[in-house]
Amino acid sequence: MNRIEQLKTERDGLSIGPDLSGMVVAGLSALTEDDIDRLKWWGIFLRKQTPGHFMLRVRIPRGVVNAAQLRALGEISQRYGRNLADLTTRQQLQLRWIRLQDIPGILERLRAVGLVTLQTGMDNVRNIIGCPAFGLTSGELFDASGVAQAFNDLLVGNAEFSNLPRKFNVAISGCREHCTHAETQDVALVPALRYVDGWALQGFNLLVGGKLGSGGYRVATPLDVFVPPGEAARLCAAIALVFRDYGPREARNKARLSFLLEAEGEAWLRAAVEERLGYGLARAGVDQRSGKTTDHVGIFRQRQPGLNYLGLAVPVGRISGEELTALAALASDYGSGEVRFTTDQNLLLPNVPDTRLDALLKEPLLKVFRYDPPGILRGLVSCTGIEFCNLAVIETKTRALQIAQQLAATVPASKQLRMHWSGCPASCGNHTVADIGLLGTKTRLKGKVVDAVDIFVGGASGPAAAPGIRLLERVPCSELPQVLQGLVGHMDVNKLRRQLRALQGDGVSEAD
Numbered sequence: 001m002n003r004i005e006q007l008k009t010e011r012d013g014l015s016i017g018p019d020l021s022g023m024v025v026a027g028l029s030a031l032t033e034d035d036i037d038r039l040k041w042w043g044i045f046l047r048k049q050t051p052g053h054f055m056l057r058v059r060i061p062r063g064v065v066n067a068a069q070l071r072a073l074g075e076i077s078q079r080y081g082r083n084l085a086d087l088t089t090r091q092q093l094q095l096r097w098i099r100l101q102d103i104p105g106i107l108e109r110l111r112a113v114g115l116v117t118l119q120t121g122m123d124n125v126r127n128i129i130g131c132p133a134f135g136l137t138s139g140e141l142f143d144a145s146g147v148a149q150a151f152n153d154l155l156v157g158n159a160e161f162s163n164l165p166r167k168f169n170v171a172i173s174g175c176r177e178h179c180t181h182a183e184t185q186d187v188a189l190v191p192a193l194r195y196v197d198g199w200a201l202q203g204f205n206l207l208v209g210g211k212l213g214s215g216g217y218r219v220a221t222p223l224d225v226f227v228p229p230g231e232a233a234r235l236c237a238a239i240a241l242v243f244r245d246y247g248p249r250e251a252r253n254k255a256r257l258s259f260l261l262e263a264e265g266e267a268w269l270r271a272a273v274e275e276r277l278g279y280g281l282a283r284a285g286v287d288q289r290s291g292k293t294t295d296h297v298g299i300f301r302q303r304q305p306g307l308n309y310l311g312l313a314v315p316v317g318r319i320s321g322e323e324l325t326a327l328a329a330l331a332s333d334y335g336s337g338e339v340r341f342t343t344d345q346n347l348l349l350p351n352v353p354d355t356r357l358d359a360l361l362k363e364p365l366l367k368v369f370r371y372d373p374p375g376i377l378r379g380l381v382s383c384t385g386i387e388f389c390n391l392a393v394i395e396t397k398t399r400a401l402q403i404a405q406q407l408a409a410t411v412p413a414s415k416q417l418r419m420h421w422s423g424c425p426a427s428c429g430n431h432t433v434a435d436i437g438l439l440g441t442k443t444r445l446k447g448k449v450v451d452a453v454d455i456f457v458g459g460a461s462g463p464a465a466a467p468g469i470r471l472l473e474r475v476p477c478s479e480l481p482q483v484l485q486g487l488v489g490h491m492d493v494n495k496l497r498r499q500l501r502a503l504q505g506d507g508v509s510e511a512d
């Protein structure tokens with residue numbers, strides 16, 4: 001049994017919450033290794049890069065926050081977290097530099113506005129992601145946000161779900177277009193229509209066993225299941241519990257749902273889920289995913305007449321506490337108080353009336369978070385990197401931004417490219433789903449060990465999802481501006497993707 005399995009057997013991670021006040025009294029030096037790991041069930045992460053300080057990961061289902069929540073997040077960041085926060089690729093928010101003694105008060109402040117940090121780390125169902133433009137965009141078949149919320153409500157704080165073999169990632173979307181990279185998830189519900197007696201029923205098809213990470217990108221497999229929205233949350237719960245009871249637990253790097261699926265097969269998994277639910281599942285409906293990927297950056301008409309949503313690019317997801325507070329004010333003044341975070345580490349400002357658009361566009365914050373950034377910057381995503389992550393091989397966020405800004409000076413603004421950076425093979429920056437993915441590594445240059453990247457190209461999401469292909473290895477970061485300029489300048493992503501896929505059999509290597 002590995003150490004984490006042992007730890008979970010001795011005591012469930014979720015039960016650590018009531019110990020927090022005692023921990024504060026005893027002080028940081030009294031925390032055991034087990035305490036530090038169990039705190040991750042509560043979204044509290046002691047970070048080596050900020051000695052004596054914690055990162056708090058706030059759970060934000062589908063990335064939706066209201067003005068009161070934004071104000072609380074801004075205030076906490078300014079008062080306790082050195083005015084710094086990060087939007088993440090699971091539509092969450094991470095606060096930094098938090099001291100142990102401040103955590104109980106912060107959690108209380110969050111709870112008062114309806115936010116929790118629970119189950120955002122370790123062997124839990126992580127934040128449920130989904131299209132952030134739900135209810136607004138005409139691209140969706142139906143609004144699936146209620147299903148995501150229902151599953152979230154079932155599992156948060158529920159010890160039935162807190163001892164999984166490993167993390168469990170879920171995406172739920174009723175949109176035909178792709179912004180969440182659903183195919184990378186352990187469970188993805190994607191829009192589908194099932195025809196019964198000439199009637200078209202709206203619902204989801206089920207994909208299972210997707211994953212990214214050091215073992216590589218495994219594209220989720222369709223399980224030949226259709227589920228109506230009303231039963232979908234219970235279906236997700238049943239899969240999570242089958243994973244809990246039958247998933248492999250020996251080696252942590254082989255403990256995701258995909259390994260259970262590979263070992264037992266699709267028919268077994270389907271039957272096991274049916275047994276847990278106590279009823280048979282319908283066969284898959286007609287897949288409604290289109291080939292279109294979207295990033296929601298720009299100004300868009302909503303389905304509701306006279307209203308618009310703005311997609312604003314937040315460079316590499318870094319946002320200050322002051323900006324969070326200013327955003328709350330903007331959302332209240334011009335919209336409905338709501339803001340939504342995207343899986344590209346950007347944000348949406350919905351429900352802006354036509355009559356208020358001009359004034360909103362003149363606000364200073366819209367010069368920082370632009371609805372019309374250069375094409376190179378709008379799809380820029382980066383994991384944390386060495387600044388705050390001790391697993392990182394290289395620095396990512398600052399470098400990603402600098403290089404993208406350099407490229408933006410020469411590449412036409414209309415050229416849109418999704419560039420994703422991961423600082424190590426854990427792949428938290430999802431580099432294998434991007435047009436250009438950069439994975440941190442090291443190389444030797446003139447006898448010195450220097451930061452470098454492997455460059456991946458042509459990752460795709462949607463019905464034809466496929467990992468990016470490793471095109472170049474160990475490119476020194478100092479040479480990246482020139483290398484990327486050459487690549488980006490001549491790159492027709494779709495053409496390159498087709499050519500490389502055709503060549504794959506001839507020795508072009510897949511993503512690791």
Ligand code: HEM
Nearest residue numbers: 055088089090091092212213214384388389426427428430
């Ligand atoms: C060996 C496996 C992995 C390890 C050890 C690992 C480690 C970490 C660490 C340390 C952080 C937080 C860094 C910080 O900001 O302080 C992080 C964040 C994150 N990781 Fe990973 N990671 C792993 C695999 C993955 C995979 C496969 C994904 C899927 C793409 C992923 C997605 C994320 C995301 C989205 C975040 C940001 C927080 C969130 O919203 O959940 N990680 N990871």
Ligand code: SF4
Nearest residue numbers: 383389392423424428
């Ligand atoms: S990819 Fe590596 S460096 Fe980046 S956050 Fe994940 S573990 Fe840290």
